[in-house]
Amino acid sequence: MNINEFFGIKGKIAVVTGASAGIGLAITELMIQLGATVVMVDKDPQVVVQAERMTGDGFGIAADLSDIAAIPALIEQVIGRYGRIDILVNNAGIGILEAASEVKKESWDATLLVNLTAPYFLSQAAGKYMIAQQYGRIVNIASQASVIALENHAAYCTSKAGLVIASKVLAAEWGQFGITVNTISPTVVETELGKRYWQGERAVAMTAKIPAGRFAMPDEIAGAVAYLVSDKAGMITGENLIVDGGYTII
Numbered sequence: 001m002n003i004n005e006f007f008g009i010k011g012k013i014a015v016v017t018g019a020s021a022g023i024g025l026a027i028t029e030l031m032i033q034l035g036a037t038v039v040m041v042d043k044d045p046q047v048v049v050q051a052e053r054m055t056g057d058g059f060g061i062a063a064d065l066s067d068i069a070a071i072p073a074l075i076e077q078v079i080g081r082y083g084r085i086d087i088l089v090n091n092a093g094i095g096i097l098e099a100a101s102e103v104k105k106e107s108w109d110a111t112l113l114v115n116l117t118a119p120y121f122l123s124q125a126a127g128k129y130m131i132a133q134q135y136g137r138i139v140n141i142a143s144q145a146s147v148i149a150l151e152n153h154a155a156y157c158t159s160k161a162g163l164v165i166a167s168k169v170l171a172a173e174w175g176q177f178g179i180t181v182n183t184i185s186p187t188v189v190e191t192e193l194g195k196r197y198w199q200g201e202r203a204v205a206m207t208a209k210i211p212a213g214r215f216a217m218p219d220e221i222a223g224a225v226a227y228l229v230s231d232k233a234g235m236i237t238g239e240n241l242i243v244d245g246g247y248t249i250i
Contacts, residue, residue, distance in 0.1 A: 042062065
């Protein structure tokens with residue numbers, strides 16, 4: 001059995017948000033290697049050109065996911081082109097870091113809108129078609145901040161914890177339709193964005209708290225996603241897979 005047969009996602013239609021860089025790009029690249037057709041969604045308009053270059057089908061959608069009203073039309077674009085949607089990976093997110101006593105309503109609202117509300121309504125819009133076809137895989141990228149408190153992360157922690165419990169509710173309701181819904185909660189990941197914040201003494205101090213002694217790499221998160229969307233993970237649903245090198249166990 002080759003790797004494509006093992007994972008069983010060859011020919012599946014997948015949508016990945018935040019797909020143009022970092023974790024989302026790693027997920028996109030791996031899914032393409034495993035034979036899936038990937039629709040790349042990102043707020044960067046260059047995602048359209050990027051998709052043409054990366055994927056055989058060449059389909060990218062530039063979208064601002066904070067525009068919740070536009071989400072059904074985004075999914076309709078996918079359905080109009082392929083007739084189905086098998087996999088949804090809600091990876092796009094933002095982090096506005098402020099001390100709890102200084103959190104502004106604008107940053108609170110923006111964080112929950114992108115990190116929680118958008119993934120939920122993307123799942124709802126895609127789920128309608130997954131229910132009809134009696135099959136679907138949804139993976140929401142949360143964070144270790146979903147299960148532990150991090151200083152200056154009040155809005156972020158709240159959004160990611162909410163995403164985990166919302167995913168469990170969807171898993172409970174949609175399991176009867178052959179749909180699994182899971183979350184993945186990484187520690188700090190060495191993306192370009194992550195490295196800009198986690199550097200110098202801050203990075204040294206954070207790394208010291210991780211038993212594995214390092215941050216995660218984007219392809220490690222992509223590998224976890226590939227398993228959860230595979231046919232081999234059909235009995236895993238409502239779970240929060242923590243990929244943190246042991247940070248949350250001590």
